[in-house]
Amino acid sequence: MAVTLKEVAERAGVSRSAVSRTFTDGASVSAKTREKVEKAAKALGYKPSLIARSLATNRTKLIGLVANNFQNPAFLDVFDLFTSELQKRGFRPLLVNLSGDTSPKKFVELLRQYSVDGVIVATSTLPTSFANAFQTAGIPVIHTFGKYQANANVHVVGIDNEHCGSMAARTFKERGYRKVALLGGPESATSTKDRVVGFLRTAKELELDVVAKGFAENYTYKAGREAMSELLADASIEAVFCGDDLICMGAMDAVRAAGKKIPEEIGFLGFNDIAMAGWDAYSLTTIRQPIRDIIMSSVELVVGMVENPDRSPEIRLFPCTIVDRGSLKPVDRSGN
Amino acid sequence: MAVTLKEVAERAGVSRSAVSRTFTDGASVSAKTREKVEKAAKALGYKPSLIARSLATNRTKLIGLVANNFQNPAFLDVFDLFTSELQKRGFRPLLVNLSGDTSPKKFVELLRQYSVDGVIVATSTLPTSFANAFQTAGIPVIHTFGKYQANANVHVVGIDNEHCGSMAARTFKERGYRKVALLGGPESATSTKDRVVGFLRTAKELELDVVAKGFAENYTYKAGREAMSELLADASIEAVFCGDDLICMGAMDAVRAAGKKIPEEIGFLGFNDIAMAGWDAYSLTTIRQPIRDIIMSSVELVVGMVENPDRSPEIRLFPCTIVDRGSLKPVDRSGN
DNA sequence: AAATTTTTTGCAACCGGTTGCAATTTTTTT
DNA sequence: AAAAAAATTGCAACCGGTTGCAAAAAATTT
Structure with a gap:
């Protein structure tokens, strides 16, 4: 033909x-x-024919992109950037939908069979061992949104979650909140754990009172709404730090449904800065994760590894910033 | 190795x-x-090795998935379903991000070089000629969200947009609205055109008064908000039919910002039923597009075509339904 | 113009599988 | 038990490229 x-x-x-x-x-x-x-x-x-060429050269120009969070709008950017950036460099993404199934073995096999040149594991809800499995199999891998580990043996690109948790606590302090709550994402996610640690540590240092703590079952509006409904029993909450914007929006609506005003009666701080955070109906003050930098960097790294496989593992962490909208009181200038 | x-x-x-x-x-x-x-x-x-096998059998088990709408939450479902469904059948999606670039040639070449077994073109904002180009090149192709054409030479899976437009007009009539407006998506999209035709025709039949007509530049909240601000000059609008939920939410916020109450002073009818339509802050009454059926069907067709390439082109249209929430008045039972 | 160096070219083997065909083995039929 | 039919097996060619190597051609040096 x-x-x-x-x-x-x-x-x-x-x-x-x-x-x-x-x-x-x-x-x-x-x-x-x-x-x-x-x-x-x-x-x-x-x-x-790229197939024939691949067979001869043992290079496919295919990069596996494994993700398990297909329902979070934050991933729209991820997909968009990943695909267009890889494309620009002459590579192509082979998408793997992990939903549910988390045993690395099967996926390593799969991607190996397709002889992908490299893999980007984009998730924080998977143990670090998942990404490591590719490493062990000799497939260049980047763990995007992964957990920073001192003894890294895998490239990690993401943010310093502990520091972000800390940042949240400091933000509450600045705005004059005392009785604060934490509403994290799934408890098993490394990102959640780290943020909790950072938040609690700094809250303690700043003498904030963490009056309630809860976790949403997953990164959805519904889970956020439900988790917040439970937390709401504690009437004294002045502000809530949420592990994700979607969760946060659900939580905000739970609070409004209970007849409380945002930010007058209760403040909210989200995480990610998805497009909806800017919508009037929420106008969410949130911690922005620099998705663009993270993805660009991940792509650059994976392509780099294809060219030089035994480059030593690197950790790339990008700073997060507060995007100030209307869900928290303004900074308290009264002194204290 | x-x-x-x-x-x-x-x-x-x-x-x-x-x-x-x-x-x-x-x-x-x-x-x-x-x-x-x-x-x-x-x-x-x-x-x-699947590569070696592909070379020998001339089959790759790779399906190209070309899309150009990576910013609409509606596409989260699309990606999720496509990938998991293909996966289940032993195929893999090779993602192509079309953003901006719309000349078919380049993409046909690209996917041909990778010897994809088939292609799914998932967009309504591209001329039908785009999908046809694959057909001409001998690559099995499905145009998902494509335009129905009597003289089809390409498989099309989607909805009857004209009928949906008509449905919107009927809905307005039922609820007792008289002075209605239309706020479409990008004017060049075939889906927009068809919905407009259906809406206007039925509006005329039912003696509705279409007092304003506008188009958002793209499928975003911002574009919707801006387009609505312009339409708002016409003070007599009682209800607006939007071409997309995102656009609709932007429009709703423009209206609220202008101090009008929804649905008391102005009603909204969206399109798609994305997750956010169910959020309390919008509670959008919308026309639901059965994404799941559409995707499942597309995957089934493309896999079918791989097995039997000269299957004759088929049109598969799925019915849309109204999801009644809080952005339109209830059905008017007063008699007219 | 001959000798040397550099560049270009074609040969042939290889990448890791599949598959038509004929030979062999096994099973079924008589 | 022999004959016929069916199932299994290995050989060898093929899928469509790449690449090391030696020969040939071109460019440079003497």
Whole structure:
């Protein structure tokens, strides 16, 4: 069906190698042959088969993108950036939907069978061992949104979750809140754990009173709403730090349904800065995670690893920033 | 690096063909040989290389998924369902991000080079010629969310947009609205055009007064908000039919910012039923597009085409339904 | 113009599988 | 038990490229 190397070679009156070389960069062909080949190729509509090339070179230009959070709007950016950035560099994403199934083995096998050149594991809800499994199998891997570990043996790109938790506590202090609550994402996520640690530590240092603590079952509006309803029993909560914007919006609506005003009676601080956080109906003050930087960096790293597989593991952490909208009181200038 | 057929054959003491056959379903091998081979394969950790297989069989089990709307939450479901459904059937999605670039040629080349077995073009904002280009190139293609055309030469899966527009008009009539407005998505999208046609036709039949008409530049909250601000000049609007939930939410906030109450002073009818439509702050009455059915059907079709490429083109349209929440008045029972 | 160096070219083997075909083995029929 | 039919097996060619190597051609040096 498709035109092959051989046909081009025949038409151009050169060897198959010559044709191959004109389509391989870095290979040596004289200007004359190149011209003949290109003419013949154009006439025939020839494009080299990447499959055949992959077999011969043992490189596929395919990058596995494994994710398990297909329902969070934050992932729209992730998909958009990943795909367009890989595309720009001549690679292609092979999407793997992990939902539910978390045993690494199967996925390592799968991606190995497709001979992907590298893998980006984009999730914080999976143990670090998941990404490591690829490493062990000899597949270059980046753990995006992964957990920072001093003894890293895998590239990690993300944020310092502990520091972000701390930042949340400091923000509450600045705004004059005393009795605060924590409404985290799934308790098993490393990102949640780390933020909790940072938040509690700093809250203690600043003498904030953590009067309630809860976790949403997953990163959804509904889970946030439900978890908040339970927390609401404690009437003294002045502000809530949520582990995710979606959860936060659910929580806000639970609070409003209970007849409380935001931010007058209760304040909210979200996490991620998804598009909806800017919507009037929520106008959420939130901690922005620099998704763009994280993705760009991950792509750069994975492509780098393909070129140089035994580059030593790196940790890249990006700073988060507060995006101030209307769900927290303004900074308290009264002194204290 | 990886274990190959040959090594397994040697260890099992059989020919390479025998090994190949035990890993190809439908091939004939005796129970005895199969056992020997499987044992050797397990011991060696062998998995057949899909690349090599692809080259030999001219089948890759890769399905191109081309999309250009990575910012709409409606696409979260699309990605989730597509990937998991393909996965279930032993295929894999190769994602193509079209953002901006709309000349088919380049993408046909690209997907052809990767020898994808089929392509799903998931967009209503591209001319039908885009999907046709794959068809012409001999690549099985499904145009999901595509436009119904009597003289179809490409599989189309989606909804009857004209009918949905009509449905919107009827809904307004039922609820007792007279002066209505239309706030469509991008004017160039076939889905928008069709909905407008259906809406206007039925509005006329039912003697509704279409007092304003506008189009958002793209499927975003912001575009919706801006477009609505302009429409708002016409003070007589009683209800607005929006071409997309995101646009609709933007429009609602524009209206609220102008001090009008929803649904008392102005009603809204959205389109798609994204998760946020159910959020308390919007509680949007909307026309639900059965994404799940559409995707499942698309996947089934594309896989079907891979097996039987000259299956004749089919149109599959699924019914939309009204999801009644709080952004429209209840049905008017007063008689007219 | 001959000798040397550099560049270009084609040959042939290889990447890791599949598959048509003929030979062999096993099973069924008579 | 022999003959016929069916199932299994291995050989070898093939899928469509790449690449090391030696020969040939071109460019440079003497």
